[in-house]
Amino acid sequence: MTDSTTENAEGAESAAVCSAKGCREAAVWVLAWNNPKLHTPERRKTWLACEEHREHLSQFLGVRGFLKEVVLLEEWEGRRDGSAADR
Ligand SMILES: [Zn+2]
Numbered sequence: 001m002t003d004s005t006t007e008n009a010e011g012a013e014s015a016a017v018c019s020a021k022g023c024r025e026a027a028v029w030v031l032a033w034n035n036p037k038l039h040t041p042e043r044r045k046t047w048l049a050c051e052e053h054r055e056h057l058s059q060f061l062g063v064r065g066f067l068k069e070v071v072l073l074e075e076w077e078g079r080r081d082g083s084a085a086d087r
Pocket of ligand 1: 023052
């Protein structure tokens, strides 16, 4: 997405927003997933989700067998400490 008002080229973790389409809520959850057809097994793609969309997004990934983990954002950031979300 290219939104002219914000520059989030590097490290946008302070403005973590839900990944659900059209949602501007602050993200609370991180959904870590992996598509085995595209990614190596240890690779983790991440989606961010607000409280409302966590279930919707995790179901979307879950039915495809992609979903690996659902973690609180603050816990996730504590784990990776600084490395930007890979999307
Ligand atoms: Zn949302």
